[in-house]
Amino acid sequence: MLNRLGSEQGATSLQYGIGQGTIELREQICEVMSLSGITGASPDDVVVTVGGQQALDLLARLFLDPGDVVLAEGPTYVGALGVFQAAQAQVRHVAMDADGLVPAALEEAIRANPRAKFLYTIPTFQNPAGVTLSAARREEILDICERAGLLVIEDDPYGMLSFEGDAPLPLRARRREGVFYCSTFSKTFAPGLRVGWILAPHAVREKLVMMSEANVLCPSAFAQGAVTQYLTTMPWREQIKVYREIYRERRDALLSALEDLMPAGTTWTRPSGGLFVWATLPEGLDSKAMMPRAIAARVAYVPGTGFYADGTGRGNMRLNFSFSAPERLREGVRRLSGVMEQELATRAVFGGTGPITPQRRRGSAAGDAPGPDLA
Amino acid sequence: MELRVLVLAGGLSYERDVSLRSGRRVLDALKSTGIEAELHDADVSLLPALQADPPDAVVIALHGATGEDGSLRGVLDLCGVPYVGADARTARLAWDKPSAKARLREAGIPTPDWVALPHDRFSELGAVAVLDRIVSRLGLPLMVKPAQGGSGLGAAVVREAADLAAAMVGCFAYDSTALVEQYVAGTSLAVSIIDLGTGPSALPIVEIVPRDGVYDYAARYTAGLTTWHVPARLEPSVAARVTETALGAYQALGLRDLSRIDVIVSEDGEPHVLGCNVSPGLTETSLLPLAIQAAGVDLGAVLGALVERAVGRARRA
Ligand SMILES: Nc1ncnc2c1ncn2[C@@H]1O[C@H](COP(=O)(O)OP(=O)(O)O)[C@@H](O)[C@H]1O
Ligand SMILES: Cc1ncc(COP(=O)(O)O)c(C=O)c1O
Ligand SMILES: [Mg+2]
Numbered sequence: 001m002l003n004r005l006g007s008e009q010g011a012t013s014l015q016y017g018i019g020q021g022t023i024e025l026r027e028q029i030c031e032v033m034s035l036s037g038i039t040g041a042s043p044d045d046v047v048v049t050v051g052g053q054q055a056l057d058l059l060a061r062l063f064l065d066p067g068d069v070v071l072a073e074g075p076t077y078v079g080a081l082g083v084f085q086a087a088q089a090q091v092r093h094v095a096m097d098a099d100g101l102v103p104a105a106l107e108e109a110i111r112a113n114p115r116a117k118f119l120y121t122i123p124t125f126q127n128p129a130g131v132t133l134s135a136a137r138r139e140e141i142l143d144i145c146e147r148a149g150l151l152v153i154e155d156d157p158y159g160m161l162s163f164e165g166d167a168p169l170p171l172r173a174r175r176r177e178g179v180f181y182c183s184t185f186s187k188t189f190a191p192g193l194r195v196g197w198i199l200a201p202h203a204v205r206e207k208l209v210m211m212s213e214a215n216v217l218c219p220s221a222f223a224q225g226a227v228t229q230y231l232t233t234m235p236w237r238e239q240i241k242v243y244r245e246i247y248r249e250r251r252d253a254l255l256s257a258l259e260d261l262m263p264a265g266t267t268w269t270r271p272s273g274g275l276f277v278w279a280t281l282p283e284g285l286d287s288k289a290m291m292p293r294a295i296a297a298r299v300a301y302v303p304g305t306g307f308y309a310d311g312t313g314r315g316n317m318r319l320n321f322s323f324s325a326p327e328r329l330r331e332g333v334r335r336l337s338g339v340m341e342q343e344l345a346t347r348a349v350f351g352g353t354g355p356i357t358p359q360r361r362r363g364s365a366a367g368d369a370p371g372p373d374l375a
Numbered sequence: 376m377e378l379r380v381l382v383l384a385g386g387l388s389y390e391r392d393v394s395l396r397s398g399r400r401v402l403d404a405l406k407s408t409g410i411e412a413e414l415h416d417a418d419v420s421l422l423p424a425l426q427a428d429p430p431d432a433v434v435i436a437l438h439g440a441t442g443e444d445g446s447l448r449g450v451l452d453l454c455g456v457p458y459v460g461a462d463a464r465t466a467r468l469a470w471d472k473p474s475a476k477a478r479l480r481e482a483g484i485p486t487p488d489w490v491a492l493p494h495d496r497f498s499e500l501g502a503v504a505v506l507d508r509i510v511s512r513l514g515l516p517l518m519v520k521p522a523q524g525g526s527g528l529g530a531a532v533v534r535e536a537a538d539l540a541a542a543m544v545g546c547f548a549y550d551s552t553a554l555v556e557q558y559v560a561g562t563s564l565a566v567s568i569i570d571l572g573t574g575p576s577a578l579p580i581v582e583i584v585p586r587d588g589v590y591d592y593a594a595r596y597t598a599g600l601t602t603w604h605v606p607a608r609l610e611p612s613v614a615a616r617v618t619e620t621a622l623g624a625y626q627a628l629g630l631r632d633l634s635r636i637d638v639i640v641s642e643d644g645e646p647h648v649l650g651c652n653v654s655p656g657l658t659e660t661s662l663l664p665l666a667i668q669a670a671g672v673d674l675g676a677v678l679g680a681l682v683e684r685a686v687g688r689a690r691r692a
Contacts, residue, residue: 292529292548295389346547349498350540 013225019213020205021048021197025224028231029197035237036159037166037173038181041199047208048219052157052184052196056080058208058215059118059153059180059198060087069113072120073101075278075307075316077127077155080120084309091309092116098269100126100133103140110148118151118180124167125158125274128307128318132272135168142175152179157187157196160240162273163248172199185227187275188240193223246322247275253326254319257333263340268319275322278304280315282344287317290343299335378410380682381430381456383447385416388439390526393596397436397657400664404675405434410682417441425454432685433458434678435654439525442654444470457689459681461653465629469653472522472554475628479648482627484620486648487639488513489556491522494547502540509555510536516558519543521550525652527591532558561641563590564607565662566621567655569633571680575625577618578666582607603662605669613644620646632681635663 020026026043033041049055056079064070066088072080074093084091092113095105100123110116121141123133133141145152154171172181184196200208212219230236254277258268265282279301281287287303294301304316321329382405384398385391398414405412413430415421417437433456435442445467451458461469469475473491480486490509497505510517519542520530529549531542539555546553563583568575582604585594594600607614621636628634628651635655639647655663657674667674 289545289548343548345498346494346544349494350502350544 013222015221017218017221017224019218020209021046021219022221022224022228025195025228025231026197028228029199032231033181033183033199036156037169038199039173042202045199045202045205047198047200047205047212048224049182049196049198049212050216050219051186051191051194052155052182053079053083054194054212054216054219055182055184055196055198056083056120056153056155057086058211059182060084060089061211061215062204062207063117063151064089069116070118070120071106071109071113071116071150072309073122073126073129075128075304075313075318076120077122078306080155081307081309084120089117093308093310094119096126096129096131098131099137100131101137101141103137103144106141106144110144110150114148116150118153119145120153120155121171122155122158123171124156125161125271125276127158127274128276128302128304129278130269130271130274130276131278132167138168138171138174142171142179146175146178150178154179154181156181156183158274159183160188161244161247161275163244163251164272167273177201188243189227189230189236193220193226195219195223195227244273247273250321250324250326250329251277253329254321254333257330261330261333261337263337263344266340275320277319277321279317279319281317281340283315284347285340285343286314288314290339293339293342294336297335297339299332299339301336378431378682378686380405380410380412380432380434381425382412382414382434382436383417383421383442384414384436385418386437386439386441388437388441389528389592390438393526393656393658394436394438394442396659397438397661400657400659400674401434401436401678404673404678405682406675408673408675408679410679417447422450422454425451425456429454429456432456432682432689434682435460436657438654438656440470440523443525443652444523455689457685459678459685460632461630461634465631466653469628469630469634469651470523472520472650473552475650476554476556479624479627482623484624484627484648485645487518487557487559489554491552491554493552495551497543502543506536506539506543510539513555513557517542518556518558519546520554520556521546522552522554524549526595527589530589530591532589559639559641559647561639561647562607562609564609564617564638564640564646565666566618566636566638567633567663567666568621568625568630568636569677569681570631571677572684575622575630577621578663579605579669580607580609580614580617581605581662581665581669582609583662603665605665609640610644613640613646616644617646620648624648624651632684633663633677 025048026046029046030041030043060083064087068089070084070089070091071094072091073096092109094109095102125132156170159167172179181199263282268277268279288305302318304313307313382398382401384394386394402412402414433451435458441447445463448463448466452463476486476489517533519533529546531545533539533542543553565581567578583590584602586600617638617640624636635652637649657664
């Protein structure tokens with residue numbers, strides 16, 4: 001495929017392009033979005049970005065001034081926290097349950113932060129929690145935001161990775177006004193190409209393009225060409241079905257291993273798509289303090305703390321089921337459960353299982369031990 | 376004669392990245408002296424590589440257990456490949472802090488008073504009672520650290536008895552045996568010692584000033600959290616005593632070629648040896664290269680000479 005890209009588009013794919021992204025790719029992106037239920041979007045309103053990450057960065061630059069407040073799920077995507085932190089904004093977390101964002105919690109957060117700039121949400125197969133905002137709640141959340149005049153940034157990298165029928169319609173498919181929709185080809189094609197996009201209300205699209213030009217001149221023409229080739233010449237819809245099958249099998253393996261092997265008192269989410277399960281540890285366990293044991297046992301997880309702006313999350317961890325085959329997942333859970341049992345035993349020996357506060361705390365940038373890759 | 380050296384770096388440990396940086400630095404330094412050098416990880420391809428094309432010597436730039444606990448050195452011995460630095464048995468002794476401290480004490484080298492206990496003793500005898508004994512015997516503040524480990528991981532200062540249990544829990548996440556020792560208020564120092572064949576000699580002392588008081592993992596590897604002074608800002612008489620003590624520790628532990636001795640000099644000017652590192656960090660900002668630079672010698676020349684020593688040892692053997 002890349003050979004063909006070289007021979008057919010060699011000249012243009014090695015040149016500068018326009019800041020908004022190639023028209024060919026933007027048209028394809030509208031196709032892709034229509035599969036998720038966002039119909040009638042104009043390629044004119046699509047801005048191609050260097051991955052979903054640059055999409056978030058542009059929106060943060062557009063809307064945020066130092067000291068501004070952003071509302072976001074708690075926990076939320078670590079890369080978004082990084083972007084908001086770089087913009088010197090403050091993140092206020094809004095609680096979720098098994099059906100996603102809790103409307104009453106959002107209303108409360110808006111009351112407490114009437115000048116919040118926007119709601120950043122990953123409504124479908126959320127990273128890291130794995131939960132999905134129910135269809136009924138989508139309308140409620142949109143109504144609440146509309147009444148409050150609060151913009152919504154909908155981040156949707158995982159919507160296509162559904163295991164049980166189609167995901168509920170994106171927020172942007174339900175409301176055109178006030179919703180910025182971001183997505184990426186990282187989870188459905190190739191993260192290394194760094195191609196994502198924003199579907200923005202017409203009025204601000206031009207601003208986003210200007211900021212992107214100031215930022216990177218234009219997204220890589222080569223990468224855009226590769227994605228366009230992929231979408232036009234490869235059976236990508238079938239490929240996504242293959243991913244769904246593989247990931248569903250892996251999710252099932254992880255969930256049944258958790259069911260069989262986790263120590264009492266552990267709970268977790270049951271995602272109907274995406275890549276992640278979010279686990280809540282028995283009282284007193286600290287996912288970060290337990291990392292060295294996990295590394296020694298050669299089992300990987302991401303401590304919950306990285307997904308909160310306020311240092312909470314010690315009692316949680318994110319488990320990724322997409323990378324490993326079912327047997328490996330089961331083995332991983334077996335090891336993890338051993339690690340938790342050891343830690344529980346040690347805590348029991350040294351005075352109950354109550355939370356033990358670390359000796360010294362620094363800012364989150366300088367953790368007490370090296371952090372894993374959180375993407 | 377043209378020498379070929381394999382530099383081992385990487386490994387599976389918290390210090391993998393540091394090791395890779397050390398390894399590249401060593402590689403450049405060796406090449407600058409005309410030695411042919413290559414980088415290799417400590418993985419399944421290592422033994423086949425050693426067998427297919429045995430190098431004249433190995434330089435170990437691995438940190439953490441693989442590089443320091445002696446086991447890899449034992450395997451190199453099995454392969455008949457000479458390496459720079461302490462032999463397998465010495466490395467094993469030095470890696471285990473309680474063993475190293477016992478050896479230092481036998482040799483009359485001051486080291487903070489300590490007790491080392493495995494997790495199981497606490498569960499059998501009751502943690503409260505044991506911790507109580509520790510505090511009444513050693514006093515406060517205390518330093519808790521894994522018996523085996525490095526980079527300050529799992530280490531904590533305990534100023535109040537009530538905090539000791541939490542420090543033990545943190546420590547036992549890293550190792551099944553904990554070392555609890557008296558905390559020495561003073562200045563942290565690193566004394567690098569090199570023996571190019573004419574006996575061990577100490578390089579200028581490096582003084583470590585962690586912004587937040589403790590030279591832990593974050594302080595070591597986060598820019599701006601630590602400042603260094605080379606040579607250390609010590610009275611000449613104190614500096615001389617520190618050097619002499621570090622050389623004594625080097626000899627007592629049976630070290631070879633190069634090592635870094637970690638010392639705290641208390642407010643009364645007395646040096647206390649905490650331990651040593653048989654595979655010291657060699658990145659641009661690591662302590663040993665700082666000392667080499669301050670001594671006005673070239674890292675490549677030092678490593679080249681140590682490689683020749685290692686090759687010579689193997690020939691004589
Ligand atoms: N007994 C002690 N008293 C005061 N500070 C100590 C003591 N032990 C260790 N430290 C501090 O902690 C650092 C790391 O301890 P060290 O024993 O060298 O562990 P590591 O092997 O992990 O480097 C030292 O450089 C010193 O700053
Ligand atoms: C919710 C969310 N948004 C955005 C991204 C960014 O993806 P990329 O920059 O690779 O397109 C990710 C990646 O993990 C994500 O989980
Ligand atoms: Mg040390």
